Amino acid sequence: xxxxxxxxxxxxxxxxxxxxxxxxxxxxxxxxxxxxxxxxxxxxxxxxxxxxxxxxxxxxxxxxxxxxxxxxxxxxxxxxxxxxxxxxxxxxxxxxxxxxxxxxxxxxxxxxxxxxxxxxxxxxxxxxxxxxxxxxxxxxxxxxxxxxxxxxxxxxxxxxxxxxxxxxxxxxxxxxxxxxxxxxxxxxxxxxxxxxxxxxxxxxxxxxxxxxxxxxxxxxxxxxxxxxxxxxxxxxxxxxxxxxxxxxxxxxxxxxxxxxxxxxxxxxxxxxxxxxxxxxxxxxxxxxxxxxxxxx
Numbered sequence: 073x074x075x076x077x078x079x080x081x082x083x084x085x086x087x088x089x090x091x092x093x094x095x096x097x098x099x100x101x102x103x104x105x106x107x108x109x110x111x112x113x114x115x116x117x118x119x120x121x122x123x124x125x126x127x128x129x130x131x132x133x134x135x136x137x138x139x140x141x142x143x144x145x146x147x148x149x150x151x152x153x154x155x156x157x158x159x160x161x162x163x164x165x166x167x168x169x170x171x172x173x174x175x176x177x178x179x180x181x182x183x184x185x186x187x188x189x190x191x192x193x194x195x196x197x198x199x200x201x202x203x204x205x206x207x208x209x210x211x212x213x214x215x216x217x218x219x220x221x222x223x224x225x226x227x228x229x230x231x232x233x234x235x236x237x238x239x240x241x242x243x244x245x246x247x248x249x250x251x252x253x254x255x256x257x258x259x260x261x262x263x264x265x266x267x268x269x270x271x272x273x274x275x276x277x278x279x280x281x282x283x284x285x286x287x288x289x290x291x292x293x294x295x296x297x298x299x300x301x302x303x304x305x306x307x308x309x310x311x312x313x314x315x316x317x318x319x320x321x322x323x324x325x326x327x328x329x330x331x332x333x334x335x336x337x338x339x340x341x342x343x344x345x346x347x348x349x350x351x352x353x354x355x356x357x358x359x360x361x362x363x364x365x366x367x368x
Contacts, residue, residue, distance in 0.1 A: 073271075074114075077084045091328065092263045093141050093368070094118060094119055094143065095115070095118065095119055095144045095252055095276075096116050096117065096118060096252060096255055096256055097117050097118075097119050098114055098116055098117075099114070099115050099116075099117055100112055100113075100114055100208040101113060101114075101115045106296050116255045116256050117256055117258060118142050118252060118256040118258040118259045118278050119142055119143055119278075120139065120140050120141070120142060120278045121140070121182060121225050122139070122140055122141075122145060122182060123138065123139050123140075123141050123143075123146055123149060123182055123183070123184060124137075124138045124172075124182060124184070124187065125137045125138070125139070125149075125150045125153060125154070125184055126172065126183065126185045126186070126195070127154065127186055127188065128185050128186065128187040128188065129187075129188045129190075129192060129194060129206075130190050130191075131157070131246070133185060135152065136154070136159070138161065139279070139282060140278070140279065140281070140291070141263035141277055141279060141282045142208075142252065142259060142276065142277045142278045142279075142280065143181065144276075144277075145275055145289070145290070146181070146184050146353070147170070147184055147261055147289065147294065148285070148286045148287075148288075148289030148290050149170045149184075149277075149285050149286045149289055150169060150184035150186055150289070150294055151166065151169050151186060151283070151288075151293065151322075152268075152285035152286055152287065152288030152291075152292065152317075153285045153288030154338070155188055155288055155289070155292055155320060155321065156284070156285055156288050156316065156317035156320050156321065157198055157217075158195055158198050158220075158223050158320060159194060159195050159196075160186075160188065160192070160194065160195075161193075161195070161223070162192065162193075163292055163295060164187050165187075165189050165207075165310065166187075166188060166189075167187040167188060167193040168185075168186075168187045169184065169185075169186050169187075170185055170187075171183065171185070172177075172184070172223075173185075175306065176346055184221070185193070188336075193211065195223075197268070198219075199300050205338050206215065215366050220316055220319075220325075220339070222329040223320075225319060225320060225343075226322075226344050227231050227320060227343060227344050228322050228324035228343065228344070229297075229300045229324060230300055230301060230324025230325060230346065230364055231300075231301050231364070232265070232363070232364050232365075232366045233325075233364055233365050233366050234267055234268075235300065235366060237267060237269065238269065239305075239327060239351055239356055240346075240352075240353045240354070241269050241349055242269065242271075242303065242305050242327070242351075243267050243305065243329065243353075244261040245265075245269075245271045245308065246261060246271065246274065246305050247264070249263070249271060249274050249315050250274070250276055250307070251276070252276045252287070253276060253307075258278065259276045259277055259278055259283070260276065260277060260278070260279065260280040260283045260285040260302065260308055261274060261275070261276045261283055261302070261304075261306070261307040262275055262283040262286070262287045262305070262306050262307070263287075263305045264287050264290075264291070264299075264302050264303075264304055264305075264323075265302065265303045265304075266301065266303075266306060267301050267302075267303070268304060271304070271367045272297065273290045273291070275287050275290070280306065280307075280308050280309075280311075281311075281313055281314065281317070282316065283306070283307075283316045284304075284314055284317050284318070285317065287304070287341045288317055288320075288321045291321050292321070299322040299323045299324075300322060300324065301319055301324075302325065303323075303326075303327060303332075304318050304323045304326050304327065304360060305327045305328075305329075305351070306327070306329070307329050307351075308328065308330045309328060309330035309331050309332065309333070310326060310327060310328040310330065310331070310332035310333065310347070310349060311332075311333050311335075311336055312333060312336045312339055313329070314326065314328075315332075315336045315339045315340050315345065315347065316335065316339065318345070319339070319343055319345060324345055324346060324361070324364065325345070325346040325348075325361075325364065326340070326345060326346070326347050326348070327347075327348040327349075327351050327356070328348070328349045328350075328351065329350075329351050330349065330350070331349050331350060332347060332359055337359045337360060340360040340361065341359075341360040341361075342358070342360060344361055345360060345361050346358075346360065346361030346362070346364045346365065347359045347360045347361060
């Protein structure tokens with residue numbers, strides 16, 4: 073296992089210096105049919121590459137995380153990751169989010185630097201754990217309910233849903249807007265909707281946590297867009313980390329196509345988030361916060 077981890081680490085480092093910044097990649101594959109015959113075709117797969125996130129404070133620049141992601145909206149991903157992990161808590165403290173100017177890099181597409189204003193308080197304790205992130209699970213096990221309580225976040229507000237709100241319409245819009253998934257079938261999606269059913273922001277990534285971090289980063293970059301009356305729809309299951317990320321940016325409603333975990337439900341109930349799972353055309357399971365749903 074140790075040799076495998078070293079090999080993965082070497083691959084990640086080498087990819088940081090690579091020139092690939094596309095979100096999809098074409099590859100020739102062989103198809104084996106049940107009758108034993110074979111043929112070749114050109115397949116399209118989602119790109120998975122490391123993104124190194126650096127934090128610059130008072131002249132010091134530190135690598136805080138490396139996440140495996142699908143290239144695209146990387147600045148949003150870096151900003152959203154730092155916010156949704158509780159590392160930075162003041163939107164006004166962010167001076168810039170940009171590609172690295174490190175001269176050792178052939179290209180800078182795989183390194184993002186988030187620069188904070190002088191005197192900004194950084195929750196370094198949130199980062200004194202393993203900083204290499206798997207695209208499939210985000211910072212697995214990094215957070216606990218107690219550490220989230222220590223952030224003293226406010227309960228999300230969120231008004232009662234309009235009586236004519238249709239979640240079925242939401243899922244259809246999300247599905248029809250997933251361009252990378254339509255080409256590859258290999259990415260997750262997070263979509264932010266308003267109460268009128270408009271898809272405000274959609275992001276895709278091989279990692280479900282990354283897709284949501286990109287939405288969080290978008291939200292922070294559009295400070296005039298309130299999250300209080302928004303519904304977040306995710307294309308898969310709902311983990312504790314997804315609930316945490318939504319809470320930290322003030323989203324009161326989280327809906328998943330798949331199932332929530334027990335800890336996700338516990339966290340949603342504690343912070344009075346409206347949490348729904350198994351969203352289908354004619355039904356949905358309500359796990360917490362049903363008072364917002366009204367009669368819709």
